[in-house]
Amino acid sequence: MGASGIKxxxxxxxxxxxxxxxxxxxxxxxxxxxxxxGIPAAKWLQLVNSAIDSVTRQKRLEENLLNSDITVKNGSLxxxxxxxxxxxxASKQDSELALKILKSSLYVFNxxxxxxxxxxxxxRSYLEQKPLPEGSSLRTECENLLKGNREGHHxxxxxxxxxxxxxxxxxxxxxxxxxxTVPAAWSISKGLYEPDxxxxxxxxxxxNNPNLVLAQWAQFVEHDLSKPVSQSMSSGAPIECCxxxxxxxxxxxxxxxxxxxxCQPSEKYEVPSCLNYVRSALAVADCNFGxxxxxxxxxxxLDLSQLYGLTSAAEKKLRASEGGLxxxxxxxxxxxxxxxxxxDTEGPSFCAREIIGDGTCFAAGDxxxxxxxxxxxxxxxxxxxxxxxxxxxxxxxxxxxxxxxxQAAKAINVDIYRRVVIDEWLPAVLGERLAAEVKxxxxxxxxxxxxxxxxxxxxxxxxxxxxxxQNLSKDNIVHGTEKNNEYILINKNLPSTSLFELKEEIYKPxxxxxxxxxxxxxxxxxxxxxxxxxxxxxxxIVWHKDTKPTHADILAFDIQRGRDHGLLPxxxxxxxxxxxxxxxxxxxxxxxxxxDVLDKLKTIYNSWSDVDLIVGGISEMPVHxxxxxxxxxIISEQFVHVLKQHVQKADHKYAQLVEQYRHLNGTKLLCLSxxxxxxxxxxxxxPSASNRLVSCExx
Numbered sequence: 001m002g003a004s005g006i007k008x009x010x011x012x013x014x015x016x017x018x019x020x021x022x023x024x025x026x027x028x029x030x031x032x033x034x035x036x037x038g039i040p041a042a043k044w045l046q047l048v049n050s051a052i053d054s055v056t057r058q059k060r061l062e063e064n065l066l067n068s069d070i071t072v073k074n075g076s077l078x079x080x081x082x083x084x085x086x087x088x089x090a091s092k093q094d095s096e097l098a099l100k101i102l103k104s105s106l107y108v109f110n111x112x113x114x115x116x117x118x119x120x121x122x123x124r125s126y127l128e129q130k131p132l133p134e135g136s137s138l139r140t141e142c143e144n145l146l147k148g149n150r151e152g153h154h155x156x157x158x159x160x161x162x163x164x165x166x167x168x169x170x171x172x173x174x175x176x177x178x179x180x181t182v183p184a185a186w187s188i189s190k191g192l193y194e195p196d197x198x199x200x201x202x203x204x205x206x207x208n209n210p211n212l213v214l215a216q217w218a219q220f221v222e223h224d225l226s227k228p229v230s231q232s233m234s235s236g237a238p239i240e241c242c243x244x245x246x247x248x249x250x251x252x253x254x255x256x257x258x259x260x261x262x263c264q265p266s267e268k269y270e271v272p273s274c275l276n277y278v279r280s281a282l283a284v285a286d287c288n289f290g291x292x293x294x295x296x297x298x299x300x301x302l303d304l305s306q307l308y309g310l311t312s313a314a315e316k317k318l319r320a321s322e323g324g325l326x327x328x329x330x331x332x333x334x335x336x337x338x339x340x341x342x343x344d345t346e347g348p349s350f351c352a353r354e355i356i357g358d359g360t361c362f363a364a365g366d367x368x369x370x371x372x373x374x375x376x377x378x379x380x381x382x383x384x385x386x387x388x389x390x391x392x393x394x395x396x397x398x399x400x401x402x403x404x405x406x407q408a409a410k411a412i413n414v415d416i417y418r419r420v421v422i423d424e425w426l427p428a429v430l431g432e433r434l435a436a437e438v439k440x441x442x443x444x445x446x447x448x449x450x451x452x453x454x455x456x457x458x459x460x461x462x463x464x465x466x467x468x469x470q471n472l473s474k475d476n477i478v479h480g481t482e483k484n485n486e487y488i489l490i491n492k493n494l495p496s497t498s499l500f501e502l503k504e505e506i507y508k509p510x511x512x513x514x515x516x517x518x519x520x521x522x523x524x525x526x527x528x529x530x531x532x533x534x535x536x537x538x539x540x541i542v543w544h545k546d547t548k549p550t551h552a553d554i555l556a557f558d559i560q561r562g563r564d565h566g567l568l569p570x571x572x573x574x575x576x577x578x579x580x581x582x583x584x585x586x587x588x589x590x591x592x593x594x595x596d597v598l599d600k601l602k603t604i605y606n607s608w609s610d611v612d613l614i615v616g617g618i619s620e621m622p623v624h625x626x627x628x629x630x631x632x633x634i635i636s637e638q639f640v641h642v643l644k645q646h647v648q649k650a651d652h653k654y655a656q657l658v659e660q661y662r663h664l665n666g667t668k669l670l671c672l673s674x675x676x677x678x679x680x681x682x683x684x685x686x687p688s689a690s691n692r693l694v695s696c697e698x699x
Contacts, residue, residue, distance in 0.1 A: 032122050036130075039112060044133040047111065051103035052138060055096070058256060062233040065240075070253050072238040075354030077246065078276035080507045081552055082238050083352055086367040087229035088310070091281050091297050094153055095231055097145060098282030098295070100138055105289040106169055120168020127289035142287040151311045154300070155283035155293040156228075156451040156565070159637065160576065163566030169291040172259060172563045181606045185559035186263040186275070188615060191604040192555070193544040194536040209691075210428055210626055212469070212525040214684040216374035217425050218461035223306035223366050223375075225642070226454035227297040228561065230278040231257040242274035246548045249274075259564060261556050266546050273549055277560050294565050300449045301645050302418045307382050308410065309365035318365060324390035324405025326383050327363075335673055336515035337387065339364060339380050352507040360509045370507050373469070373500060377521050384673040386413045389661075411654040412661050418646065420666045426639060428684040430632050431624025438639045445644035450634065452573065455561050456614040457634035460627050462554050463618045464530045467540035468498035472527040473520040499524055502540035503551050519675045526670075526679065529686060533626060535597055535619040558614045569609055570616025570630070577633035583608065592628060593619045671696035 065071070072078045087095070105127050113123035132139040165171050174182035183191075232238060233255070241258035243249055248260055261275040283295035299305055308326075309315040318340070320327050327340040339362035342350040351361035351370050362369055364379050390409035393400065400408075427435040499521060504510055511517060531538065542556070543549040571583040574592065583589070586608045589598055597619045605611055613630075620628025627635065666683040670676060671694070678693040685691045 028122070029125075032118050032126055035116050035118065036108075036112065036123075036126050039108075041133060044108075045136055047107040048100075048104045048133060048136045048138050051107050052100055054103055055100050059234045062235065062237070062255070065253060065255060066233070066235070066237060068253065070240050070249065071233075072240050072276070073244065073354075074348055074356070075352055075508075076244065077549065077552055078238075078240055078242065079348070079352040081276050081557070082230065083350070083367050083507050084371065085228060085230040085278075085280070086349060087232055087281055088297065088314075089236075090151070090153055090311075091229050091295055092232050092236060094145065094284055094295055095281035096234060097138075097141055098284045098293070099231075101132065101142065101284065101287075101289065102170060102282060102292055104132070104138065105291065108289060109167070109169060120165070121162070122168075124163075124168045124291045128291070130289045132287050132289065139287055142284060145284055146287065151299075153283070154296055154448045155285040156296050156454055157446055157448040159450050159452050159634070160568055160572055162568070163291055164563075164568045165291065165566050170566075174563075182610050183604055183606075184262060184264075185563070186261050186273075186553060186556040188559055188604055188612070189537075189542050189553050189556040190263070190544050192535045192537075192600060192615070193539070193542055195539070209686045209688065210464075210530045210684055211686050212374070212465070212528050212530050214425065214428050214626060215461040215464040215530050216378060216525060217421075217684070218429070218458065219371070219375060220306070220378045221302075221421060221425070222454075222458045222461075223298075223368050224302055224304065225298055225300060225449050225638075226458060227366070227368075228280045228294055228455060228565070229297050231281050239278045241276050241278065246274050247271050259560065261553070261560050263543075263549075270546075275543075275549060275552060275556065277557065277564075279564050280561065292566065294451065296449050296454065298449070300447055300642065302414070302421055302642060304365075304382060304410075304414050304417055306366040306368070307364055307379060307386075314365055318363070319406060322402055323394050324400075324402055324407075324409050325387050328383060328387060331515050335384055335388070335675060337380075337384055338362070338513055338515070338518075339369070339376065339383055351509065360511075360513055362509070362513075370509055372502060372505050373509070373511060373521055374465075374525065376509065376513070377518055377525070380518060381522075381670065381673040382413060382417065385416065385669060386410065388672060389413060393657075408654050408657055412658050415658045416661060416664050416669060419662075420669065422639075422643065424666045424682065425684060427625070428682075429625045429627060430636055434624065434632060434636055438636050439643065441640050443640050443644065446641045447645070450638055451565050451567060452613060452634045453638040455558065455565055456567065456617055457627075457631040457638075459558055459614065460533055460618060460631055462541055462558075463533045463535070463537055464626075465502060465538060465541065466528070466531055467503065467538040468501050469521065469524050470528050471497045471499050471520065472524040502538070506541075506551065515675060522670065522674055523676055526683065527687065530626075533618060533622055533628075534594075535600070535615060555614070559612050562612050562614050567613050570611040570613045571609060573613055573630050573634065574616065578629045589616075592621065592630075594621060667694050668699045671699040 072082050108127060109120060109123050132142060164173070166173060174184065230239070239255045239257055241249060241254065241260040248262055257279045259277050259279050261277045263273040265272060281295045283293045285293050297310065299310070309318055318327055328337040329339065329341055331337050342361040342363040344356050346363055347353065347356040347361055349367055350363055353359060353361065362376060369375060369379050386409050389412050390405050393405050393408055422439070426438065430438070500511055537555050541554045543551060543553040575582055578592070579588070586598065586602060589608065601611060601615070601619065617628060617631045620630055623629050623632060625632065667679045667681060670679045670683060676696055678695050680687045680691050681694055682691050687693055
């Protein structure tokens, strides 16, 4: 990406991309407008009322499903997936209203557009400019919602304007019929899978030698900026699309929001396996008709909402209500404390256990806190840092109230976090030059996170996670031996041991968490090389066997979610980000995707035009940072908006106080919030002669 990288991203992705998607010529648009403008006002109102009735009828189906005990069971694979996409009450309400608007639009499409030979894209384009009819209860309900304090809950925006649905509105690819040419999500994941032993043998070093902290931090940033959540029943009950033995349910037991991930078996008479996938909650973007837009339960700001909670009510539950502290599980000093334990009533919202209280389950501001030990670690670090700051402030300001101490400590904690993300993590992901351009680009800001960032680009880190975290703690290695300008980490204990297997820890913490265990995890993350970002995920996060699955397949889920959200195929983003011409064949991918990976994609997809964004993005060769050009483009575009939001929302109340802590960087943060003896100067790179260890005694 050249010196004009950000300009290239913004102009091509948002302007030229929009022109590429212009629907039809001017004359056909005029014809569509003329035909649909002729619909009388009474008919518009009738169509809306019919849609509302259909949503009411859906509630009766939901009652039947619950009476048949078809819902997500505690401890099941579906429970694991639910925790990754758990909606709050406001999201459920938003989604139900948005569903009524979508169904109203589909009634118009089926009764007015199709009979007049107006295709879905043309019909949707018209309806997006058409307000809901005056006098309808739906219009009133919509206007009241948009006037309220939303605390997040915006629609994801689209980089290339249009959505990619079969009917232009909501129907997902692929087709379910025999003429379908788009491969199923699970078959793609299985086709790309390579045994972990092969991946290790193919391991190559990046230019900047990233460690696993880079990947783990990416997940924490994702938790802050993006949370697509699943639809629920009107009663709030979660939706289940698979049987308890992972078989697809009968059609009469399928909720309309079901889009299960199905794996066809290799043997002729075996039953297909099933992983639950419930379509994402819908968002109310405005009070017009239109196609589906998905809801982001998070905010577009780096505000540590995943730690503190998205709403003031959620934050209050996490506070200790004295000394400005967050709740914790005390273990002596602040740098030894653990996260608070989830209560029995909160348990199902944080851990996928069959029996509530069976094992450790931590609580935080986001349901994803227990997604893996890496996640638990970083949440703990920022909880400890908040409480350390609050304690320091209290010692210096004895008369400050709990509220003032809390808000001041939070402001400092958030500022430290933002600076580590922008000044240290982003250059490791994008490369120094592009990260610098992100900081200096002036561009109109958007309140929303892009769909492409949320469900594809920021998910790159899953490709970099190993199945096992090696035990590289200070008890097992000797630091500082140099060879060929690099540190050699000598393992004391042979054969090497691992701290955990990732697949055993996803939303079901098995480890006995202590402050020492977290120190071991952190030190091992700092010293273990990240996996190469490519299209082969470790076996701990994908399911590749022809047996009933015992854990979810994250790549298959991400592919399915990209289709659910109507993302355009990979080549459209490659055209906008890196090419000045349309893609015409597989050959156009050759300069971006390694030959062996491209050959594999050719056996999986029937056409280059069908490659999913997540698959194309992770297949690209990394450029100056840790990701390929298309994901670099999407991530940098999003962070231009994120930085602009921070400038506009700057809180000057604690500005002077925040300034006093500007000396704290990633290295000092880890030293002060853990028991480590030394931390690298750059926490996102392996220790080396050019990235020496800093003694925590000197911090």
